[in-house]
Amino acid sequence: xxxxxxxxxxxxxxxxxxxxxxxxxxxxxxxxxxxxxxxxxxxxxxxxxxxxxxxxxxxxxxxxxxxxxxxxxxxxxxxxxxxxxxxxxxxxxxxxxxxxxxxxxxxxxxxxxxxxxxxxxxxxxxxxxxxxxxxxxxxxxxxxxxxxxxxxxxxxxxxxxxxxxxxxxxxxxxxxxxxxxxxxxxxxxxxxxxxxxxxxxx
Numbered sequence: 001x002x003x004x005x006x007x008x009x010x011x012x013x014x015x016x017x018x019x020x021x022x023x024x025x026x027x028x029x030x031x032x033x034x035x036x037x038x039x040x041x042x043x044x045x046x047x048x049x050x051x052x053x054x055x056x057x058x059x060x061x062x063x064x065x066x067x068x069x070x071x072x073x074x075x076x077x078x079x080x081x082x083x084x085x086x087x088x089x090x091x092x093x094x095x096x097x098x099x100x101x102x103x104x105x106x107x108x109x110x111x112x113x114x115x116x117x118x119x120x121x122x123x124x125x126x127x128x129x130x131x132x133x134x135x136x137x138x139x140x141x142x143x144x145x146x147x148x149x150x151x152x153x154x155x156x157x158x159x160x161x162x163x164x165x166x167x168x169x170x171x172x173x174x175x176x177x178x179x180x181x182x183x184x185x186x187x188x189x190x191x192x193x194x195x196x197x198x199x200x201x202x
Contacts, residue, residue: 025066026195028091028122032061035072037079039086039130043143044096050144051103060202061090064122067189070175071125077171082132088143088185089126092119094199108182109146116197123192125177126185129168137164140184150183 031038038061043049045059063071075085097113097120104110111117118124129137138161141150148154152169155162165184173179177187 025064027065028062028198028200029065029068030060030062031068031071031087031090034065034068035075037084038071038075039084039134041086041088043088044092050146051100053099055096055099056202058202061087061125062122062202063090063125064189064195067123067125067176070177070189073175074171074177077174078129083137084130084132084134085127086130086134086136087125087127089119090124091122091198091202092117093201094120094197104146106146118188118192120197120199121192121195122198123189123195125187125189126183127168127187128185129164137167139164139168143185150185152179152181152184 032040040059040061042056042059042061044051045054045056047054049055062068071085078084094113094116097111097117100110101113111119113120126143128139128143131137138158140154140157140161141147149157152165157165168184169179172187176190178190180186180188
């Protein structure tokens with residue numbers, strides 16, 4: 001019996017967990033490696049964000065593999081309607097979380113880096129819906145708008161905008177993502193708390 005297999009059997013017999021699998025469901029993967037048709041508009045890789053600073057070294061979007069595969073299922077469902085996803089942000093290194101906190105120290109909009117955010121765990125995504133030409137559907141506010149209009153419960157909106165918000169919410173929730181109250185664009189993958197905070201570079 002190979003030495004590695006024998007060692008694994010001894011660990012299991014002793015009640016120890018198996019060594020982590022690098023390509024397992026919890027691995028961090030590039031979203032486009034799972035579903036290349038998703039559109040990226042990674043705002044923190046540009047100055048077009050609420051800080052006015054370039055914070056990411058590359059315009060990449062990563063998630064835990066399980067979350068990325070669920071997002072791919074969302075994309076497939078939207079494609080049947082002639083629509084698709086545009087991602088603004090996904091996994092965020094903890095060091096970047098500190099920079100955001102310095103600008104907006106409000107836990108309703110930016111998670112306290114001392115606790116870590118769902119983004120820091122690779123289990124949250126900011127996104128919207130686009131049509132077949134890549135144009136964004138009209139939503140209540142632009143991305144990263146820190147006003148009451150960004151809330152899921154804000155109702156003083158045209159009916160078409162409320163329908164677009166509801167479509168995004170409903171399709172995401174059907175595939176295992178959870179909304180938050182303060183931001184129409186932000187969704188957490190179910191079981192996010194099982195993943196550790198990370199500060200690995202993009």
